[in-house]
Amino acid sequence: METPIRIHLADDHQVLINGMRTLLNTIENFQVIGSSLKGTTLYEEVTNNSTDILVLDISMPEKDGIEVLKEFAKKGYPCKVIILSAYDDVKIVQEVMKLGASGYLTKQCACENIVEAIQAVNKGEEYFCNQVREKIFSTVTKNHSKLSKSKLDPEYQLTEREIEIITLIALEYSGKEISDQLFISTNTVETHRKNIMKKLKAKNMISLVKFALKNNLIKP
Template sequence: MIRVLLVDDQQLVRAGLRMLCGTTEDLEVVGEAGNGHQATQLVERTMPDVVVMDLRMPGVDGISATARILESRPSTRILVLTTFDDDEHLYPALAAGAHGFLAKDAAPEEVLEAIRRVAAGDSPFSRTVLHRLVRTAVTARESEPVRTPPELSQLTDRERDVLALIGDGLSNGEIAQRLHIGVTTVKTHVASLMTKTGIPNRVRLAVLAARADLTFG
């Protein structure tokens, strides 16, 4: 059972998410918070696996709450679910350690799947968000001297393949299908990529792939 904490200043949104989670057998809502301060307190009491976090809230906002939660309980996974999927909110959320980022107009099934993926160690992002980040990275790279990032020198060929597919926005399951390997093996490669590069976030791995102009095949 995946323990979920809902954080949003709109009670109606929290009620909708609670009802959505209630339609499943593997998700349990263990608490609700209306702002970041309440969220940090509830995390200590309820010990959720996943926090579904809004960004704009009165008092302590979602970005500050994310950083505080991960500082005190780093095993907690944070899925940002917000109306504001622009760069002004995206980059600070990533810097704070968010593990996934969805806009509130995502389909209900996409939200449920994102919670499951975050709990499993994956990092789901709206494809539009990921592609925008990659395009930004490519644009920045075009103004820089062409060189191979030093982080890539210690990667195996298989890890480079996985990194390239992460850059294309594929999930662990999609990468497993493309490479004809198990999802557990993909997770092992992703963990190794994060260790070797020092990059703790899947989106930043995608940015690294874009800067290095990695392609699969």
């Protein structure tokens, strides 16, 4: 029998916790093992009950989600964290991902996406709900001409052309579309793509988006 995914829910509304608990406990291999209405003792709680995934409301009382993530980062992450928020602000997404969160859901899409998010994060992937993902891509599109490698670690050595291609890949352009957009051959696009993935040690498109957020390539 497969080991269950142990889930802790942290939100300042008991009704929302109850609703998520009811939903998640119907999923095979999911086990809601605890819940919290405040952030003050979360570190001890998820450590003591061996939580695998913490679903964390960013607006917790007394100690909010950002403060909880900072505590986790300082003490060492006891579990993976999916942020739950009423906001799809890219600046907030950027901040929590920098602090080590693995996923981000808005409360509007939580019921629809929470199961998929937990499954993805449990496998070591990052997860953004569609609303947040579209907002990120919109920000990339709006600001792509302002992208800069000036704050990147020198080890990456990304060229301006590579930064342009990262943007278009993140927007899910095909190789042919990138070729047409930048007036270069598809072979050149593929060569750049391979070089970018190697330089950034990226596995997929979401990895490229996360890299851009963490390194301030996107300027919300």
